[in-house]
Amino acid sequence: MSKLTMSKAINEGLRNCLETDPKTLIMGEDVGKLGGVFRVTDGLQKDFGEDRVIDTPLAESGIVGTAIGLALRGYRPIVEIQFDGFVYPAFDQIVTQLAKMHARALGHIKLPVTIRIPYAGGIGAVEHHSESHEAYFAHTAGLRVVTPSNPDDAYWMLRQSVESDDPVIFLEPKARYWDKAELSAAPALDLHAAKVVRPGTDLTLLAYGPMVKTCLEAATAAEQDGHRIEVVDLRSLSPIDFATLEESVKRTGRAVVVHEAPVFMGMGAELAARLTEKCFYHLEAPVLRVGGYHAPYPPSRVEEQFLPDLDRVLDAVDRALAF
Amino acid sequence: MTVKSTSRARKKAAPGVTDSLRTGKDAPAELVQLLTPEGERVEHPDFPLTVTPDELRSLYRDLVLVRRFDAEATALQRQGELGLWASLLGQEAAQVGSGRAMREKDYAFPTYREHGVAWCRGVDPLNLLGMFRGVNHGGWDPNEKNFHLYTIVIGSQTLHATGYAMGITKDGAEDAVIAYFGDGASSQGDVNEAFTFASVYNAPVVFFCQNNQWAISEPTTNQTKIPLYRRAAGFGFPGVRVDGNDVLACLAVTRWALDHARTGSGPVLIEAFTYRMGAHTTSDDPTRYRATEETEAWKAKDPISRLKAHLEREGLADEEFFAAVDAESETLGLRVREGVRSMPDPDPTLIFDHVYAEPHALVAEERAEYVAYAQSFEGGE
Ligand SMILES: Cc1ncc(C[n+]2csc(CCOP(=O)(O)OP(=O)(O)O)c2C)c(N)n1
Numbered sequence: 001m002s003k004l005t006m007s008k009a010i011n012e013g014l015r016n017c018l019e020t021d022p023k024t025l026i027m028g029e030d031v032g033k034l035g036g037v038f039r040v041t042d043g044l045q046k047d048f049g050e051d052r053v054i055d056t057p058l059a060e061s062g063i064v065g066t067a068i069g070l071a072l073r074g075y076r077p078i079v080e081i082q083f084d085g086f087v088y089p090a091f092d093q094i095v096t097q098l099a100k101m102h103a104r105a106l107g108h109i110k111l112p113v114t115i116r117i118p119y120a121g122g123i124g125a126v127e128h129h130s131e132s133h134e135a136y137f138a139h140t141a142g143l144r145v146v147t148p149s150n151p152d153d154a155y156w157m158l159r160q161s162v163e164s165d166d167p168v169i170f171l172e173p174k175a176r177y178w179d180k181a182e183l184s185a186a187p188a189l190d191l192h193a194a195k196v197v198r199p200g201t202d203l204t205l206l207a208y209g210p211m212v213k214t215c216l217e218a219a220t221a222a223e224q225d226g227h228r229i230e231v232v233d234l235r236s237l238s239p240i241d242f243a244t245l246e247e248s249v250k251r252t253g254r255a256v257v258v259h260e261a262p263v264f265m266g267m268g269a270e271l272a273a274r275l276t277e278k279c280f281y282h283l284e285a286p287v288l289r290v291g292g293y294h295a296p297y298p299p300s301r302v303e304e305q306f307l308p309d310l311d312r313v314l315d316a317v318d319r320a321l322a323f
Numbered sequence: 324m325t326v327k328s329t330s331r332a333r334k335k336a337a338p339g340v341t342d343s344l345r346t347g348k349d350a351p352a353e354l355v356q357l358l359t360p361e362g363e364r365v366e367h368p369d370f371p372l373t374v375t376p377d378e379l380r381s382l383y384r385d386l387v388l389v390r391r392f393d394a395e396a397t398a399l400q401r402q403g404e405l406g407l408w409a410s411l412l413g414q415e416a417a418q419v420g421s422g423r424a425m426r427e428k429d430y431a432f433p434t435y436r437e438h439g440v441a442w443c444r445g446v447d448p449l450n451l452l453g454m455f456r457g458v459n460h461g462g463w464d465p466n467e468k469n470f471h472l473y474t475i476v477i478g479s480q481t482l483h484a485t486g487y488a489m490g491i492t493k494d495g496a497e498d499a500v501i502a503y504f505g506d507g508a509s510s511q512g513d514v515n516e517a518f519t520f521a522s523v524y525n526a527p528v529v530f531f532c533q534n535n536q537w538a539i540s541e542p543t544t545n546q547t548k549i550p551l552y553r554r555a556a557g558f559g560f561p562g563v564r565v566d567g568n569d570v571l572a573c574l575a576v577t578r579w580a581l582d583h584a585r586t587g588s589g590p591v592l593i594e595a596f597t598y599r600m601g602a603h604t605t606s607d608d609p610t611r612y613r614a615t616e617e618t619e620a621w622k623a624k625d626p627i628s629r630l631k632a633h634l635e636r637e638g639l640a641d642e643e644f645f646a647a648v649d650a651e652s653e654t655l656g657l658r659v660r661e662g663v664r665s666m667p668d669p670d671p672t673l674i675f676d677h678v679y680a681e682p683h684a685l686v687a688e689e690r691a692e693y694v695a696y697a698q699s700f701e702g703g704e
Contacts, residue, residue, distance in 0.1 A: 051493060057519050059512075059516040065513060068482070068486055069483040069489065070489060070490045072471070073487045073491065097479050102678075106459060106461075107676070109466065141678050142678055142679065164681060165680035238685070239686075
């Protein structure tokens with residue numbers, strides 16, 4: 001198979017979902033003729049019709065709220081939120097309704113809704129187009145939260161998300177939409193499994209979504225200094241495959257968590273706390289975190305200073321190794 | 324212009340407001356009424372209704388039993404058996420009238436006050452008390468009686484109803500949905516988004532607004548400058564204001580609206596003009612914001628006494644009938660009382676049940692931790 005970009009891989013995944021299950025629908029703003037602002041739904045309305053690929057009114061709460069109703073009627077909606085910063089009008093429907101309805105009905109009903117959100121920065125966008133809000137969703141019980149870092153995962157994880165009977169927040173790292181890779185013939189992993197994407201012995205870099213690539217580059221760079229860095233791609237943020245993480249950190253004795261979202265109260269805090277609890281006697285250094293500052297996502301001319309890059313990751317690696 | 328759609332085929336979204344009759348300020352009679360407060364039957368040209376004496380009696384029975392259930396729940400809250408209760412006192416006609424207008428396969432999306440609708444759907448009243456007692460957050464299977472869970476976040480359910488209705492259209496089915504909400508909810512974005520989606524997709528959903536004049540302490544004038552039913556015109560579908568204390572008018576208008584929706588003519592907004600006779604909930608104190616004279620004036624429009632007056636005036640029910648309904652209401656009261664008192668607390672592991680439909684590692688882990696912790700106490704299970 002030839003190489004596909006991540007956006008095309010997701011497009012293929014969506015196409016496959018629409019083909020295999022007539023109950024799946026795609027809903028969102030501009031997902032039809034335009035094919036989405038990132039062209040992720042390109043050509044789908046043409047092939048599956050306006051009843052399956054639905055251009056919705058501009059109302060995010062309305063999109064998610066009606067998707068819930070459609071799911072109650074037996075449909076399997078795949079919702080596209082145009083950009084990360086525009087999910088907030090739908091936040092209420094997601095956290096108070098979508099996440100809780102299965103439990104409120106004591107399991108009598110299921111809400112198989114997948115919400116795709118292009119997220120995170122690094123593409124020089126204007127305000128509200130670069131945010132990482134994964135912690136809000138991962139903090140909410142009832143939601144599953146996943147984020148692929150490469151085209152193959154994007155394809156298979158999307159299909160697994162749509163097949164899930166639970167609501168899934170599917171975060172697409174937009175800076176990686178144009179990365180290319182071949183797709184495998186079958187999913188290598190369960191939707192919620194973490195993956196060691198580069199083995200090493202001296203320290204574990206924990207990352208997900210857009211930062212996996214950055215961490216892989218950092219690991220390659222660190223090799224020149226003689227450091228053998230392991231990189232683990234979390235892939236799933238709720239649930240987290242702690243077993244794989246703990247196993248890695250127990251082996252390397254050191255861990256650095258890297259994400260774009262602000263460090264304060266973020267995923268890194270959870271990972272550091274958990275790894276400290278579970279791997280205390282194996283740790284040679286405190287678990288360090290690299291991420292965004294406690295500030296609104298900055299104007300794009302300075303986003304490089306906000307986002308963790310090779311140097312900031314390597315700096316943290318050095319600090320951890322120095323203990 | 325006919326108000327009855329005869330088209331069986333589902334149409335594409337109407338290009339404009341086709342049913343101007345009840346959309347705007349030109350609506351002929353602002354308040355649809357079929358039964359006066361004195362119990363006199365009146366006709367409305369657009370909403371003819373034929374009801375048999377049997378039907379009238381059974382409507383009366385529903386009104387009385389629903390009021391009795393509600394009174395029992397209020398009492399149970401006072402006795403400490405329920406943490407909270409949202410009474411429907413005064414709104415029985417709006418709920419029984421609209422509830423009885425539904426067909427079996429129609430679907431209702433309630434707020435937290437639709438006990439009368441639940442009754443008409445055949446939901447066991449005890450089911451409604453679980454969340455107020457604190458043993459669950461709803462608990463019943465919505466698909467069993469096509470009655471969705473109570474929704475507390477104001478207005479949210481109108482979107483669920485609309486999405487469900489969009490699904491009906493996709494299925495090519497001839498069912499309809501009814502979404503309940505209050506006058507306060509009409510200010511929420513979700514309700515307005517639901518209007519937009521329903522209109523654009525011509526969804527078979529009836530928006531049933533019970534304007535009980537108050538949103539806790541805020542009067543309707545805090546929510547709108549125009550009569551609420553006229554909002555529909557701006558979204559491109561018909562709006563009707565009905566006397567919400569008149570069970571016959573509510574039945575006729577809702578039946579019409581559901582037919583309008585199910586036959587492909589799109590959504591309808593019904594504003595049932597009614598009054599909340601009691602407190603907003605048992606935690607509320609309406610004496611702080613509401614004049615006694617206002618409540619007294621509405622008492623004269625009571626939905627039950629007006630139907631009773633009608634039955635008596637027309638000689639459609641005798642003492643024996645009324646006594647039988649009263650006896651049935653006593654039995655219901657007893658069943659509710661005993662049912663609530665014997666409602667067991669859930670096993671604490673309920674906390675972990677049904678968080679997800681599929682296994683979730685963190686929930687499994689925390690559940691195991693909880694169980695081990697609970698068992699570490701003497702006598703722990
Ligand atoms: C989004 C939201 N805001 C506030 C509340 C608190 N609250 C509960 S009921 C209510 C008033 C609702 O009034 P209305 O929609 O007229 O319905 P009614 O209770 O009168 O039937 C408020 C403010 C809530 N439940 N949800």
